[in-house]
Amino acid sequence: MKYTSEIDKKWQKYWQENDIFKVDLNDNSKPKYYCLVMFPYPSSELHVGHARNYIIGDAVARYKKMCGKNVLSPMGWDAFGLPAENQAIKNKIHPRDWTLKNIKRITQQLKSWGIGYDWDREVTTCLPDYYKWTQWLFIELYKKGLAYRKEAPVNWCESCKTVLANEQVISGKCERCSNEVIQKNLRQWFFKITAYAQRLLNDLELLSQWPQRVKTMQDNWIGRSEGVTIQFPIDGEHYILDCFTTRVDTIFGATFIALSWEHPFIEEIIKEAPNKDEIKNFIEKVKNQPLSARLIDSFEKEGIFTGKHAINPLTGKKMPIWIANYILTGYGTGAIMCVPAHDSRDLEFAKKYDLEVIKVIHDPKSKEDKTNDLESAYEGKGALINSGQFDNLPSLDAQEEIALYMEENDIGKRAINYKLRDWLVSRQRYWGAPIPIIYCESCGEVPVSEDKLPVLLPEVEKFLPTGQSPLTYIKEFTDVKCPKCSGQAKRETDTMDTFVDSSWYFLRYISPKEKDQPFLSHDVNNWLAVDQYIGGVEHAILHLMYSRFINKFLKDQGWINFPEPFTRLFTQGMIVKSGAKMSKSKGNVVAPDYIIEKYGSDTMRLYILFMGPPQKDAEWQDEGLQGCWRFIQRALRLVDMVKEFGEEPLEEDLTQEKILLTKTHLTIKEVTKDLEGNFQFNTAISRIMELVNQTYKCLNEGSIRKDVFKEAVQTMFLLLAPFTPHISEEVNQILGNEPTILNHSWPQVKQEYLEVKEVEIAVLINGRVRDKISIDVGWSEDKIKDQALALEKVKKQLSDKSPKKVIYVDKKIVNIVI
RNA sequence: GCGGACGUGGCGGAAUUGGCAGACGCGCUAGACUUAGGAUCUAGUCUCGUAAGAGGUGGGAGUUCAACUCUCCCCGUCCGCACCA
Numbered sequence: 050m051k052y053t054s055e056i057d058k059k060w061q062k063y064w065q066e067n068d069i070f071k072v073d074l075n076d077n078s079k080p081k082y083y084c085l086v087m088f089p090y091p092s093s094e095l096h097v098g099h100a101r102n103y104i105i106g107d108a109v110a111r112y113k114k115m116c117g118k119n120v121l122s123p124m125g126w127d128a129f130g131l132p133a134e135n136q137a138i139k140n141k142i143h144p145r146d147w148t149l150k151n152i153k154r155i156t157q158q159l160k161s162w163g164i165g166y167d168w169d170r171e172v173t174t175c176l177p178d179y180y181k182w183t184q185w186l187f188i189e190l191y192k193k194g195l196a197y198r199k200e201a202p203v204n205w206c207e208s209c210k211t212v213l214a215n216e217q218v219i220s221g222k223c224e225r226c227s228n229e230v231i232q233k234n235l236r237q238w239f240f241k242i243t244a245y246a247q248r249l250l251n252d253l254e255l256l257s258q259w260p261q262r263v264k265t266m267q268d269n270w271i272g273r274s275e276g277v278t279i280q281f282p283i284d285g286e287h288y289i290l291d292c293f294t295t296r297v298d299t300i301f302g303a304t305f306i307a308l309s310w311e312h313p314f315i316e317e318i319i320k321e322a323p324n325k326d327e328i329k330n331f332i333e334k335v336k337n338q339p340l341s342a343r344l345i346d347s348f349e350k351e352g353i354f355t356g357k358h359a360i361n362p363l364t365g366k367k368m369p370i371w372i373a374n375y376i377l378t379g380y381g382t383g384a385i386m387c388v389p390a391h392d393s394r395d396l397e398f399a400k401k402y403d404l405e406v407i408k409v410i411h412d413p414k415s416k417e418d419k420t421n422d423l424e425s426a427y428e429g430k431g432a433l434i435n436s437g438q439f440d441n442l443p444s445l446d447a448q449e450e451i452a453l454y455m456e457e458n459d460i461g462k463r464a465i466n467y468k469l470r471d472w473l474v475s476r477q478r479y480w481g482a483p484i485p486i487i488y489c490e491s492c493g494e495v496p497v498s499e500d501k502l503p504v505l506l507p508e509v510e511k512f513l514p515t516g517q518s519p520l521t522y523i524k525e526f527t528d529v530k531c532p533k534c535s536g537q538a539k540r541e542t543d544t545m546d547t548f549v550d551s552s553w554y555f556l557r558y559i560s561p562k563e564k565d566q567p568f569l570s571h572d573v574n575n576w577l578a579v580d581q582y583i584g585g586v587e588h589a590i591l592h593l594m595y596s597r598f599i600n601k602f603l604k605d606q607g608w609i610n611f612p613e614p615f616t617r618l619f620t621q622g623m624i625v626k627s628g629a630k631m632s633k634s635k636g637n638v639v640a641p642d643y644i645i646e647k648y649g650s651d652t653m654r655l656y657i658l659f660m661g662p663p664q665k666d667a668e669w670q671d672e673g674l675q676g677c678w679r680f681i682q683r684a685l686r687l688v689d690m691v692k693e694f695g696e697e698p699l700e701e702d703l704t705q706e707k708i709l710l711t712k713t714h715l716t717i718k719e720v721t722k723d724l725e726g727n728f729q730f731n732t733a734i735s736r737i738m739e740l741v742n743q744t745y746k747c748l749n750e751g752s753i754r755k756d757v758f759k760e761a762v763q764t765m766f767l768l769l770a771p772f773t774p775h776i777s778e779e780v781n782q783i784l785g786n787e788p789t790i791l792n793h794s795w796p797q798v799k800q801e802y803l804e805v806k807e808v809e810i811a812v813l814i815n816g817r818v819r820d821k822i823s824i825d826v827g828w829s830e831d832k833i834k835d836q837a838l839a840l841e842k843v844k845k846q847l848s849d850k851s852p853k854k855v856i857y858v859d860k861k862i863v864n865i866v867i
Numbered sequence: 868g869c870g871g872a873c874g875u876g877g878c879g880g881a882a883u884u885g886g887c888a889g890a891c892g893c894g895c896u897a898g899a900c901u902u903a904g905g906a907u908c909u910a911g912u913c914u915c916g917u918a919a920g921a922g923g924u925g926g927g928a929g930u931u932c933a934a935c936u937c938u939c940c941c942c943g944u945c946c947g948c949a950c951c952a
Binding site: 220261262265266268269270272274276292293294295296307343344348350374375376377379380381385386387388392393394395397466467468586589590659660661662666667668670672673675676677679680682683686731732734735736737738739742809810811812813815816817818821853854855856858861862864865866 | 868869870871872878879880881886887890891892893894905906907931932933934945946947948949950951952
């Protein structure tokens with residue numbers, strides 16, 4: 050039997066016509082299993098680099114199905130947003146046409162790879178029946194005060210001509226186009242994800258089956274820190290300046306204050322400053338620095354004195370107030386107390402502008418040194434010095450004591466700060482779900498009522514980004530009546546971030562055709578959380594945190610009853626070619642069509658699963674693909690041999706038969722273990738290869754009865770079924786079973802075949818292998834040791850001396866110490 | 868700078884409650900079959916050595932009968948965050 054693309058087509062047709070992957074949500078006879086892969090941006094057709102995700106997902110789904118689970122494996126399209134729109138613009142096609150064309154093409158690709166989905170549940174985020182509910186979600190958030198509009202400094206990509214969320218700025222550059230991101234003051238829509246910061250952090254503990262790496266990244270991104278917000282009176286003024294610090298124990302060393310250029314007090318503070326113009330120039334300069342400039346090592350700290358002073362509430366000393374370029378605007382209060390002796394950044398600044406340095410923490414490793422002329426700041430903990438009544442206290446105790454003292458005297462309050470910022474969701478782009486808000490002159494912001502949803506995205510010819518949403522120019526869209534007072538009003542023209550669309554799609558799969566609700570809570574509660582989620586690590590923060598947030602919000606509103614959307618997460622590595630990520634511009638894309646045509650889709654699937662541990666990056670090599678092709682042919686030849694096999698054994702000696710039986714069941718055991726572990730497809734496949742090799746070897750070396758041989762062959766194709774479904778179906782049928790192989794249960798280990806009477810163990814002398822002996826498992830330890838000591842090689846090494854020690858490890862080794 | 872992961876043949880990678888290092892695949896070598904094929908089969912393939920043997924998992928130390936695996940130090944690579952006060 051030879052593997053041809055006819056076999057692929059035959060079984061793809063069979064699966065489709067017999068609805069093999071259609072799920073009955075109400076079938077309670079089997080446990081449910083929701084297997085989800087991150088749905089693609091249909092911004093271009095797929096190449097083998099994309100394929101890994103879907104092939105892994107399909108292998109998992111098929112395996113679980115064979116294990117008797119009621120498996121839901123759906124597919125859809127993250128169709129709105131920058132990825133598709135940017136590609137459409139490049140190709141001079143309308144985003145809608147471009148997207149729908151790609152969806153058609155990718156569907157056909159996935160089918161040609163034999164990926165089994167319940168296509169009746171397909172969701173497409175750019176279609177009104179879906180984005181109606183994305184808009185609904187926006188309004189739900191709005192009603193609870195979790196969607197709001199404010200003017201703030203925001204990230205702006207000049208190339209994409211839109212604002213971006215913090216999460217979409219990678220090292221100061223745009224996540225999509227890698228252009229420099231700048232800060233602009235704009236009035237924008239935000240989701241209040243910060244209200245969920247603590248819960249998003251706490252519930253990471255519920256995610257025991259997520260990769261630690263992803264959890265650590267989210268933990269860092271949320272960035273909780275505990276400290277004290279201290280109130281600094283301003284000399285000669287009646288108002289108070291708040292500063293957050295995590296090191297309140299260094300308060301006696303705080304010698305100046307630094308404000309960010311955005312601080313709300315600046316206007317007031319510099320009102321009477323003689324160098325007001327100079328200050329304004331400085332602010333202007335800092336404002337226009339690109340974000341990424343801060344990331345460079347040579348970024349120089351600069352500042353300007355405001356002329357005002359704050360009072361250190363514990364020392365009573367005057368602290369000059371500066372404006373400095375290294376102070377972050379959005380974190381804490383945008384103002385900090387500076388302790389140059391114990392903060393390297395403050396020290397750098399203090400040295401440059403000749404500001405006072407006072408040591409207040411004793412570095413236990415340094416010698417007694419009272420001078421304040423420091424080389425570097427000591428940022429560690431230690432006993433307090435120069436700190437009045439708190440002298441000699443260790444840092445941690447001092448933090449407690451001083452916080453207490455401040456709270457008692459109304460100088461400061463304990464506080465918690467997060468790095469996490471609210472999620473900026475509005476975009477000045479065409480290809481997205483319109484934000485369902487109407488602005489009325491008399492009523493203000495009014496959400497579109499649910500029965501008026503969806504707010505349809507108008508069909509336009511001019512969709513190119515200009516910096517204003519293209520919807521702004523469409524009168525029929527913008528001009529509406531106020532839903533409250535029926536007066537003249539205007540629609541919001543910005544569209545939503547794609548990540549809003551994808552933050553809830555896994556719920557819609559459960560009720561994809563539901564007209565009156567986003568989903569049916571009852572079914573969703575039965576089928577979620579997702580048992581297994583599979584996708585790229587690039588979404589470790591973005592999509593995975595937004596989805597967690599939305600999930601928690603919907604739970605709070607009573608729509609769902611589970612705290613986390615994804616029970617288990619698997620992040621697969623990238624497939625690279627010539628050391629680089631596959632991309633058209635680099636010209637290293639491997640197209641799957643050609644491979645499938647020449648080797649069949651099972652070969653591609655097998656190779657992608659075999660090429661390395663799935664969570665790690667792997668290099669595509671055509672030779673590796675050929676190896677898998679050879680393996681498949683070699684395994685299929687055994688099927689022909691089964692058909693031609695005689696019924697009776699040729700000889701009485703059944704040694705080979707026993708070896709094969711043991712190997713068959715050992716393979717079942719090991720492959721199952723690999724799949725139940727962390728999806729070690731590469732080792733699972735290597736074990737099946739061993740079984741194939743062993744089968745050939747046994748056939749060559751002795752006599753085997755047909756049923757044992759057939760069992761070995763049948764088993765290998767059952768074990769291969771999640772990886773190479775087409776040939777497995779074919780072989781299953783040839784061997785006389787009814788399709789589909791997915792209804793055939795996963796092979797079970799028969800323990801009796803694993804119990805062997807004889808094992809070969811290694812004999813070591815001083816930890817080095819010298820010889821091997823076969824032992825009967827019934828032998829006593831002493832007998833085994835004697836046998837080992839009687840070996841020629843051992844005697845030679847011993848040369849009349851007696852061994853110091855002999856150690857036996859059960860069925861593994863004898864180690865003789867000389 | 869902080870946090871995390873990792874380092875094994877010519878290559879992708881196996882093996883970690885400490886127990887035969889290099890499974891499986893690629894590549895390579897030799898042979899067989901074959902009137903050329905990028906097919907198949909057999910044998911071999913960590914290093915040095917004809918062999919007996921010796922050495923070997925980034926480097927160095929340590930624990931142990933036994934270390935890729937555990938401890939300490941150093942070197943290197945990759946990833947994430949990045950002036951978060």
